Amino acid sequence: MGEDGKLYIIREEILSDSLKKTLKVKELLESGKVKTINEAVKQVGISRSAFYKYRDYVFPFSKFSKGKIITLSMVLDHMPGVLSSILDVVANARGNVVTINQSMPSMGVASVTISIDTQYMEMSLENFLEKLSSQNGVRKIEILGE
Incomplete structure (x- = not known):
């Protein structure tokens, strides 16, 4: 890939069989x-030539997120313990909260933005996001940046 090569995040479902x-x-x-x-x-069940053709151009998302700071935007129910459970997941994964901002709750929900240092995390980013999403009171999670 040249220096000007752009990177994209693409859902696995639309990848060709060769890339998968x-x-x-x-x-x-x-x-x-x-x-x-x-x-x-x-x-x-793939040819060696196909593997060599694509190997330097396709990577799991977690390959680029390990050891970096990620910023997550979340919409959480305004209920006791929801933010605390999110922070427990971060701590248990050995993530380190760098910044955290929460809006005033409105109509039963609050927006939260958390920046997390992933350098020492012991699980993949995919599993981490699934774990966060499964917490009670989490309505939405988006990755804003790395």
Whole structure:
């Protein structure tokens, strides 16, 4: 990729099979479940040439988020303990809150923006966001920036 190459976040559902399989091969290699590229491409069902064509251009989102500061925008129900449960998830994942801002509640909800240092997090960003989303009182979560 050239220096001017743009990066995009794309939902997995719209990726081609070749791109999905390339990601799976990379995952197998990184996890140590297979020892060689040849073994991984055979297991996944993709040609080596297709893997080599895409391997330097497709990455899981978590690859770019580890060790960076992410900013999340959330809409939370205005109920006791909701923000506290969010902060517990951050702490349990070993994230470090850098900034936090909460709006005045209106119509039963409050907007919260949290910047989190992910350097020491022990779970993937995808799992972290799923865990946050599953907390009672969380209506919406968006990644604003990194």
